[in-house]
Amino acid sequence: MTRTLPSPVAAGPDERFGPRLWGLLLVLAGNMLIDALEVSVAVVALPAIGTDLGVAPTVTQWAMTGFAAGFGGLLLFGARVVSLLGRRPVYLAALLAFAAASVLSALAQDPWLLLTTRLIKGFCAALTAPTGLAIITGTFPEGRPRSRAVSVYTLFGAGGFTAGLVLSGWLTEASWRWAFAFPAPVVLVLLGFGLSLIPREAPGAPKGDGQSLPRGGAESAPGGRGELRDQPPRRRTRTTVQRYDIPGALTLLGALLALVQGITQLPGHGWSDPRAVGPLCGAVVLLVVFCWIERRSAEPLLKVGPSLRSNPALLRSAAGAACLNGSYLGLLFVLTYQTQTLAAWSPLHAALALVPAAAPPALTALASGRLVTRFGAPRLIVAGAACAFAGCLLQLRPDPWPLDYPGGILPTLLLVGAGFVLSFAALNMQAMSRLAPADRLTGSGLYQTAVQLAAVITVALVAALLAAQAPAPGAGPAAAAAACRPALTLVAVLGFLGLLVGLTGLIRTPPSSLHDGE
DSSP: OOOOOOOOOOOOTTSOOOHHHHHHHHHHHHHHHHHHHHHHHHHHHHHHHHHHHTOOHHHHTHHHHHHHHHHHHTHHHHHHHHHHHOHHHHHHHHHHHHHHHHHHHHHOOSHHHHHHHHHHHHHHHHHHHHHHHHHHHHHSOTTHHHHHHHHHHHHHHHHHHHHHHHHHHHHHTTOHHHHHHTHHHHHHHHHHHHHHHSOOOOTTSOOOOSSSOOOTTTTOOGGGTOOOOOOOOOOOOTTOOOOOOHHHHHHHHHHHHHHHHHHHHHHHHOTTSHHHHHHHHHHHHHHHHHHHHHHHOSSOSOOOOHHHHTOHHHHHHHHHHHHHHHHHHHHHHHHHIIIIIITOOOHHHHHHHHHHHHHHHHHTGGGHHHHHHHHOHHHHHHHHHHHHHHHHHHTTOSOOOSOOIIIIIHHHHHHHHHHHHHHHHHHHHHHHTTOOGGGHHHHHHHHHHHHHHHHHHHHHHHHHHHHHTOOOTTOOHHHHHHTTHHHHHHHHHHHHHHHHHHHHHHHHSOGGGTTTTO
C-alpha cells in the first residue's frame, strides 16, 4: 500500500520551486497534456477505425464526439463530484479510470464499446482538467510561483492538440489501436507519482473553484504559504447538502447522445423512420426533463446567480467560442476524410498536414494575455473570427479536386490557426469579466460546456452531410470531393455566425471598455 507523503511545502513568493513542487506540477501538467490530445488523436485515426471495424463516417464520428460529449455533457456534474468527494481522491480515481478506458478502447471490436470508453475518458477529463488547475491555485503561493505554474499548465494544455495529431499519425501507421492505447502507461506513471505528490484535503472542507480562472490567494493555507494541510473531517449535519444530482446529469448527457444519434441516422433512414425520428424526439423529451429536474432540485447543477441571469458578455463569449471550436473540428473532420479516404494520404502525412492549424495556438499560448491587454478582447474576437471565416471560405473553391495543399488547404489551416491565436483566450477572458465570485464556477462550466457541445453537434452534422451527399458507388474521388461542399458550407456558416457574434459585441462595447477584457 502506497503511503501518502506530506503535502508539498510551497516556497515563499520569491523562491524557486522545490523538487516536490516541480514533481506535482509535472504530474498535473502531464495529465493536462493527455486530456488535450485525446480529441486530435481521434481525428487522424477515424479513417483507419472505419476500415478496421467496417463502419461508415456517421459511426466513426463517435470516436470524436463521444469524448467531447463525456467532457462537455458531464462537466458540471464533475464539478459537483469534486466538491463533494474532494480533489485528491477524485483526481486519482479519474486517472485510473482513464487508463483502464484507454486499454479497453484499444481492444474494442465493436463501435459501441469504443463509444462507451470514449465517454468514460471524456468524463475523466472533465474531472481532472479543472481540478488540476484548482490544485495548482491551492498549493502554489500567490505571485510569481503561482503564475509560473499556471503558465506551465496552460502551455502543456495548448500543446496537447498538436502533440496528439503527430503521435496519432505516427502510431496509426501501425494501427489505430496503438494511438488509443498509448495514454494508458503514461497515465499510470502519473498516477504512481500522484499518489505521493497530490496533497490531501478534508473531504468536507470547502473546495476551490476548479473551473474559474485562478484568483490570487483564494486557496492559500494559513500564513500565506499556499499549502493544503490535512484537516479533520467536518462533522456532517442536516444542513450540509451533499447531492450529486445524478438524474440531472444523466438526462443532459442522454439528450445530447440521443440528438447525435438522431442526426447521424437521418441520411440512411430519413425523417419518416423511427430510427431517426425516435432519438430526436427522445432528445427533446430528455432536455425538457432535465430542465424540470433542475428547477425542482434544491442543489441544481446549474446555479444561476445574479451575475449570470443577465450577462451578455458571457452569452456572446460562449456563442463565439462554440462557433470557433465547432467550425474548427468540423473542418478537420472533412479534411481528414479528403486527405486519407479520397487522396490516400498516409495517417502521418495527413497529421503533419494539419499541424499548421494546431501549432500556432500552442506556440503563442503564453502571449495571449498580453495580446488581450494591448488590443482588448472585443477587437481580438472579431479579428480571430474573421480569419477563421476566411479560412473556411477558401475551402468552397469551385474545383476541389485534385487537392491543392499549398494553394488551398495550407492557407485555410493558417487562417484558422490565426483565428485561435487571436480570439480563443480573449473569448475566455471576456466570458469571466463580469461574473461575481460566487458565479464563476457555474459561469465557467457553462462556457466550457458550450464549447464542447458545439464540437459534438457540428461533427455529427458534418458526418451526416457527408453521408447524405455521398456519390453513387464507383464514382471517382472528384465526385466525392465535390460532395463535401454541403459539409464545408455548414462549417463556413458556423464561422460566419461566430464573426457576427463578435461584431455584435464590438458594436455594443463602449470605447472606454475595449481594453478591459469585456
